[in-house]
Amino acid sequence: MSDFNPHTIRPAFPALATQVQGRPAVFFDAPGGTQVPQMVIDAISGYLTHSNANTHGAFLTSQRSDAVIAAAHQAMADLLGCSPAEIIFGANMTTLTFALSRALARNWGPGDQIVVTKLDHDANVAPWRALTERGVTICEVEIDPTDCTLDMADFAAAIGPQTKLVAVGYASNAVGTINDVRRVVELAQQVGALTFVDAVHYAPHGPIDVRTLDCDFLACSVYKFFGPHVGCLYGKAEHLHHFQPYKVRPASDLPPECWMTGTQNHEGLAGVVAAVDYLATLAPTPQTDRRSALLAAMTRIAAYERGLAERLITGLLAVPGLTFYGIREPERFAWRTPTVSFRIDGHTPQAIAAALGEQGIFVWDGNYYALSLSERLGVEQLGGMVRVGLAHYSTAEEVDRLLEALHGL
Structure with missing residues (x-):
């Protein structure tokens, strides 16, 4: 109890x-x-009052903005169990997923396959379906309609040598089903495929450890766990260095900055830190x-x-x-x-x-x-x-x- x-x-x-x-x-x-x-509201208004500036300037408010961004990377790294350098921010999960899908698929085409499921939010389906323009094929895994769970036998059968990526939700935003994501990752790894996990719905309801899951990418949205409208994407460091994002020319070539298109929502990132800090206060006993x-x-x-x-x-x-x-x-x-x-x-x-x-x-x-x-x-x-x-x-x-x-x- x-x-x-x-x-x-x-x-x-x-x-x-x-x-x-x-x-x-x-x-x-x-x-x-x-x-x-209220602490999230205060953090957002506090940023706009005391730190509002663009980044990397030689003056106080810009330096404060840089500090807020760094703190947001650390906060989400603590929530997901990864390095701050593996955290990418954007407008929302959908926008981040569309951007990532284009970057991953630079060299994908006919003969390559992506596996999605009938249980997912379309933000984890449409960005991958869009790649059919390049000749990529899509395989959609079935569900058991009696309890709205994934058909894991169909999942195993769908994944093969031609599979480049498997996209799966951590939990269904419609009916609440939590998927066996670790098993899905294992199936994908057997054929050398990447895994993308949509954790938007799961994030407010349970702990996440991307190292234990061993997924390649995991996305969530801060406004689904008591924060502002900011999207977040985890990517394994090796992938963020290997794949090439679409970006403006003067932007940094190093991750995670090269993956974060344009000026970020700085006041939103201040709210990210406060939202994560709020969740930490709910621990039943003091932690180290x-x-x-x-x-x-x-x-x-x-x-x-x-x-x-x-x-x-x-x-x-x-x-x-x-x-x-x-x-x-x-x-x-x-x-x-x-x-x-x-x-x-x-x-x-x-x-x-x-x-x-x-x-x-x-x-x-x-x-x-x-x-x-x-x-x-x-x-x-x-x-x-x-x-x-x-x-x-x-x-x-x-x-x-x-x-x-x-x-x-």
Whole structure:
């Protein structure tokens, strides 16, 4: 049982005081972007007040900007378990992935293959599909629609000597499934293929160690784990030196700078540092360093959210006419995040989301850019699904309020 108490940290999030019709708003929209603590807001405004300048100048505010950027690289390195020189920042995960796909594929063409999955967000599909213009072929791995898990036998069969890269999500942003990423990496390594992991949805829900995963690239978005709109990409140092990014001529030829196109979002990077520092404060006991604190904090978050997800899913399965998508057995909850999707007979997902929104309960409807999954489940033409996404600031009382509202439909 988790010792985490969300009520102790909720005052740190100003947005959670929002009210709708005299009642506190329920933010179950976390998979689309989490709320941010005051310390992140303060860091962003503090940068703009005291450090706002471009980089590498011979004056104080520019030097402060350089320090903020260096601190952001170190913070994300601590979160992911790598070197600061292996961290790349950009506008968002999608933009970074499109840029990386073009750089990796400079010499790819007919006869080369990329493996993607039907479970992924399209940001980990479309950038690779775009390479079909160069003659690259795409193989899409199937899922088991009964629980929305990857068909690992199909995965193994898809990877072969012609495979250049395997793109897989750490966790599904639509139905919460956590994939066996380490096994996928092993399959790719057997044929010498690269691995790209989309950890956008997983990052707020559990610890990440890129060294243990041994993946070649891993992407995430800071606004999904309590920070500002900044994208982050980890790449093994050997790859960042070997592959050639597209860049402007005067820019540095050395990684990670050569991979970060144009002027970065400096105030956003100040928020990155604060977001990582916030997560570190959630460690249950004092730790010797930030990396250790982050591992302890994310493990603690995962345990709390697992219990909350069990309460949510048990309640949803008791709603008349509800079709549930994804893992539902409590003994398998280590393989899911607290993100669930469903449909209810007689109600469109949009109508359900609107009805809940009027009551101050914020959920998503549609396909959430997990287009291949929505099509595979046969719901794309029906308006997709309703998605409820919990975070560590979510409470049991809020879950019960949602369930009561759904029964009221």
